[in-house]
Amino acid sequence: MTFLYNAWYVAAWDHELKNDSMLSRRLLDKKIVMYRDENGDPVALQDRCPHRFAPLSLGCLRDGEIECGYHGLRFNAKGQCVGNPHGNGHIPKGASVRKYSLVERYSALWIWMGNNEPISDAIPDFSFLDPKTSIVAKDYLHARANYVLETDNIMDLSHIEFMHKSTLGSSAVRNAVSEVSQEGNTVWSRRLTKDEVLPDFLEEAWRIPKGTPVSRWMDVRWDAPANMLLSVGAVPSGDAPRTGNSTYIAHFFTPETETATHYWFGFGFPKSMGDAGYERANTAIANIRKPFELEDLPMLEAQQENMEDQSFWELKPVLLAGDAGAIRARRVLEALIKDEASDSA
Ligand code: FES
Numbered sequence: 647m648t649f650l651y652n653a654w655y656v657a658a659w660d661h662e663l664k665n666d667s668m669l670s671r672r673l674l675d676k677k678i679v680m681y682r683d684e685n686g687d688p689v690a691l692q693d694r695c696p697h698r699f700a701p702l703s704l705g706c707l708r709d710g711e712i713e714c715g716y717h718g719l720r721f722n723a724k725g726q727c728v729g730n731p732h733g734n735g736h737i738p739k740g741a742s743v744r745k746y747s748l749v750e751r752y753s754a755l756w757i758w759m760g761n762n763e764p765i766s767d768a769i770p771d772f773s774f775l776d777p778k779t780s781i782v783a784k785d786y787l788h789a790r791a792n793y794v795l796e797t798d799n800i801m802d803l804s805h806i807e808f809m810h811k812s813t814l815g816s817s818a819v820r821n822a823v824s825e826v827s828q829e830g831n832t833v834w835s836r837r838l839t840k841d842e843v844l845p846d847f848l849e850e851a852w853r854i855p856k857g858t859p860v861s862r863w864m865d866v867r868w869d870a871p872a873n874m875l876l877s878v879g880a881v882p883s884g885d886a887p888r889t890g891n892s893t894y895i896a897h898f899f900t901p902e903t904e905t906a907t908h909y910w911f912g913f914g915f916p917k918s919m920g921d922a923g924y925e926r927a928n929t930a931i932a933n934i935r936k937p938f939e940l941e942d943l944p945m946l947e948a949q950q951e952n953m954e955d956q957s958f959w960e961l962k963p964v965l966l967a968g969d970a971g972a973i974r975a976r977r978v979l980e981a982l983i984k985d986e987a988s989d990s991a
């Protein structure tokens with residue numbers, strides 16, 4: 647599988663980009679350097695000097711421009727070479743690096759790496775992560791696994807019964823009513839358990855009296871390439887499902903390479919919750935990191951290793967009822983990648 651280029655990917659959380667330093671990251675198998683210009687606006691450039699291909703991120707930032715750390719060529723935020731300390735100072739033709747669109751939205755920095763004009767509205771709605779209105783708690787994991795395996799993981803939450811026994815799962819999950827739907831290229835994978843007694847971990851987090859049977863919803867919205875919104879909550883059995891408060895969790899996956907993924911996840915709670923909201927957000931992010939890091943991540947990495955160099959479909963995966971949403975998302979992504987390849991051919 648090759649990547650979808652004309653799409654928005656998360657490149658960093660907003661707080662990762664400082665005013666006075668550069669951040670270098672491999673995204674879609676390309677080295678990108680990011681920083682903030684003098685106005686604080688985010689900038690993303692190819693992290694490769696056109697002279698001898700040194701990473702620009704090993705140079706230094708001076709007045710919103712990067713000075714290459716090898717022979718001192720200087721590049722502005724548009725990627726144009728604007729200073730040559732050698733000879734008569736002439737700027738050689740072709741002395742530029744590619745600039746990428748980098749947009750700050752929903753506490754994240756979104757990069758567009760395709761050749762088409764970026765479509766600003768195409769960033770899916772994650773307004774619950776808007777720092778103006780929400781208390782946002784953010785975290786990051788790196789996975790040595792393909793990013794679509796990560797999509798499978800979130801779209802098919804039937805796995806929580808087996809992988810997250812002590813934290814997120816229960817034996818009621820296998821009997822959850824699941825539904826898959828699609829609107830345009832957005833895919834929904836919804837699950838609803840009935841008469842479920844939640845594990846202590848969730849009863850405590852959601853302040854549900856111990857042993858109360860509930861209906862729990864776990865609804866995932868997927869947008870290409872791999873940006874997901876998970877909405878979860880529970881009401882006592884017998885109450886109309888999905889009527890209580892939902893907790894929202896964003897899962898953003900960006901390929902580092904074909905077999906490695908950047909994983910950003912975050913909660914947002916309304917600012918109106920005040921101090922309680924900060925406490926809730928900090929506790930939620932610290933708690934959720936444990937199953938993600940200690941249970942999902944080792945399995946994802948072991949899956950990737952086990953696939954050796956074969957593709958998902960070459961291995962003829964067995965399909966189960968619970969993975970319909972994941973498969974739908976794969977199909978949409980594959981179609982988008984195919985369209986993009988035929989448009990550029
Ligand atoms: S490699 Fe950048 S100036 Fe020489």
Ligand SMILES: [Fe+2]
Nearest residue numbers: 805809810942
């Ligand atoms: Fe999981």
